[in-house]
Amino acid sequence: MSTRIILVEPRLAQASKASQIALGTLQNPWMLLSGLLGVVILGLAIYTKIRLGKLEKLKRFEEYKNRELQKKLKLALNTISKMERNPDLIHSREFNLDYLRMRMEEEQFHFAIMNQIKIKVKEKITIALRPSQAEQGLVGIASSTGRQVDEIFDVEYDLSNSAKGVRRVLFRIQIRLTKLPAQPTSVTIGQIIDCMQKFMSQDGDAHWQPTIQGRIARMHWDQKAKPTPLLVLEQLNEGVNVTFRTTRMASN
Numbered sequence: 001m002s003t004r005i006i007l008v009e010p011r012l013a014q015a016s017k018a019s020q021i022a023l024g025t026l027q028n029p030w031m032l033l034s035g036l037l038g039v040v041i042l043g044l045a046i047y048t049k050i051r052l053g054k055l056e057k058l059k060r061f062e063e064y065k066n067r068e069l070q071k072k073l074k075l076a077l078n079t080i081s082k083m084e085r086n087p088d089l090i091h092s093r094e095f096n097l098d099y100l101r102m103r104m105e106e107e108q109f110h111f112a113i114m115n116q117i118k119i120k121v122k123e124k125i126t127i128a129l130r131p132s133q134a135e136q137g138l139v140g141i142a143s144s145t146g147r148q149v150d151e152i153f154d155v156e157y158d159l160s161n162s163a164k165g166v167r168r169v170l171f172r173i174q175i176r177l178t179k180l181p182a183q184p185t186s187v188t189i190g191q192i193i194d195c196m197q198k199f200m201s202q203d204g205d206a207h208w209q210p211t212i213q214g215r216i217a218r219m220h221w222d223q224k225a226k227p228t229p230l231l232v233l234e235q236l237n238e239g240v241n242v243t244f245r246t247t248r249m250a251s252n
Contacts (some may be wrong), residue, residue, distance in 0.1 A: 005031065038092060076192045092227035100229070105202060109157075116155055117196050122189055124151040125175065150176045152230075169228055177212055177233040188213060195219060195233060 103109045128149045152174040158165040175192060197212040199219045208219040215235050222230040 068150045093221075093225065093229055095170070096227065096229050110200075111236060112157065113155060113170070114197060116157075117192050117200075120153045120155075120173075121175070121192055123191060123197065124153055125149065125189050126185060129188065148176075148178055150174070163242075170226070171229040171231060174222075174230060174234075176232065177217070178235060185211060191195065192233065 043154075052236050104113065152172055154172050156167040156171045157170050158167045160166075173196075177188075191212045192238070195212065195217065196207055198210070210219055213237055217232065217233060217235050219233050222232050
């Protein structure tokens with residue numbers, strides 16, 4: 001009887017060991033997956049924290065830049081306001097026009113300024129009057145409405161007359177007209193240049209009236225342009241046939 005008991009117990013022990021090994025083998029992959037999942041979650045948490053930190057720094061930097069830009073804008077507005085109230089600059093336009101009128105009496109200065117005006121008028125107005133692609137498609141069809149032209153450019157000169165001198169803006173010219181399909185562009189440019197030459201001349205007729213494309217035009221110094229003078233050439237409304245006295249360079 002005792003001999004049978006001894007033979008059975010080792011078999012039960014072996015079976016129990018086998019079941020434990022099998023159970024451990026089944027649990028091991030789940031433990032590995034759980035560990036990997038935990039590492040991934042921890043990595044995502046660290047990455048999210050770092051990313052949020054960078055975004056927070058970027059936000060603070062942008063807020064700082066915005067505050068600095070607001071300070072600069074406020075300072076610029078205050079500076080412009082002070083300049084507009086500066087008594088030394090209120091009459092600067094009149095001073096500049098007096099200086100320009102005096103220098104235009106010099107032959108060399110007059111030639112340089114008028115030559116520059118001719119070049120820039122041809123360059124700006126030729127481009128402005130060039131037909132667009134939509135208009136080029138309408139070959140042979142005349143347009144009853146004119147194309148508006150509004151061009152502005154600077155007239156510069158080196159007042160120091162030295163080799164290392166810097167060209168400065170003397171005044172600006174603004175040309176506002178309506179290009180009607182009545183004459184070639186070259187003719188219109190020639191009329192504009194002729195108006196400029198007569199207006200800038202000191203010995204011209206005070207009652208001279210400029211015309212462009214058969215319509216009355218007006219040349220004047222803009223009263224609101226300060227401190228840099230602005231010479232405006234513009235066509236008047238259609239139907240106007242009244243002759244206006246042209247205000248020349250001596251006008252304020």
